[in-house]
Amino acid sequence: MSVTYKRVFRLNPTKTDGSGKYHPQLIIWGKSATLESLAVQMKENSSLTLGDIQSVLTNFVIAMRNELYNGHSVNISGFGVFSLSATTDGTDTKDKCQADKIKSVRINFRASSAIRPNLDTATTRAEDRIDFVDLESQLAKLNMQPSEGNGEEGGGSGGGGSDGNQGENPLG
Structure with missing residues (x-):
C-alpha cells in the first residue's frame, strides 16, 4: 500500500520574519470510499x-x-471507540448552565491500536505496511509537472493534520 505526500511550506506562527519549514502532507486521491465500494470489497472475502x-x-x-444519540459510546473491538462531544458556552453560575449553551455536537473516533498505522519498517505483513511516495517523484516518472500552488512557495499555516480534509486535488 502506498500513500502519496507532497511537500508543503508552513510559516512558523511564533515568528514574524516569514520563516518556516517544509512538512510532508498526505494526499487523498480521488473520491472517498463509499458504503457501496466497501461492500464490494467485503463481498470478495465473504x-x-x-x-x-x-x-x-x-x-x-x-x-x-x-x-x-442515547448517550452511549460505541466500542467496536479491533476497530475503535465512537463517542459524542459538544462545543458549549460557559456560564458564571450552575443555574444558567442549560442545554441551550450547547452550540454543536461532534462524533469522535479513537482508533484501536489494532488498526493504527505502524511506521515500523520491521513490519512483516505486507498489508500492514504503508509506503510513502513523494508526489513530485511520481509526476517525474509520468513526465508531468505539478500545477501552480503546489505548496512550494509562499506559506500558509494550512492543515495537514489527521482530519483528512486535504481536499480532492493533490496538486493544489
Whole structure:
C-alpha cells in the first residue's frame, strides 16, 4: 500500500520574519470510499451477497447512531471507540448552565491500536505496511509537472493534520 505526500511550506506562527519549514502532507486521491465500494470489497472475502453486506452496514450505521444519540459510546473491538462531544458556552453560575449553551455536537473516533498505522519498517505483513511516495517523484516518472500552488512557495499555516480534509486535488 502506498500513500502519496507532497511537500508543503508552513510559516512558523511564533515568528514574524516569514520563516518556516517544509512538512510532508498526505494526499487523498480521488473520491472517498463509499458504503457501496466497501461492500464490494467485503463481498470478495465473504460468502455473503452484496445486498446482505449492504444491509448489514446500513443497519450498523443506524444502530450506532441510535446508541450515540442515547448517550452511549460505541466500542467496536479491533476497530475503535465512537463517542459524542459538544462545543458549549460557559456560564458564571450552575443555574444558567442549560442545554441551550450547547452550540454543536461532534462524533469522535479513537482508533484501536489494532488498526493504527505502524511506521515500523520491521513490519512483516505486507498489508500492514504503508509506503510513502513523494508526489513530485511520481509526476517525474509520468513526465508531468505539478500545477501552480503546489505548496512550494509562499506559506500558509494550512492543515495537514489527521482530519483528512486535504481536499480532492493533490496538486493544489
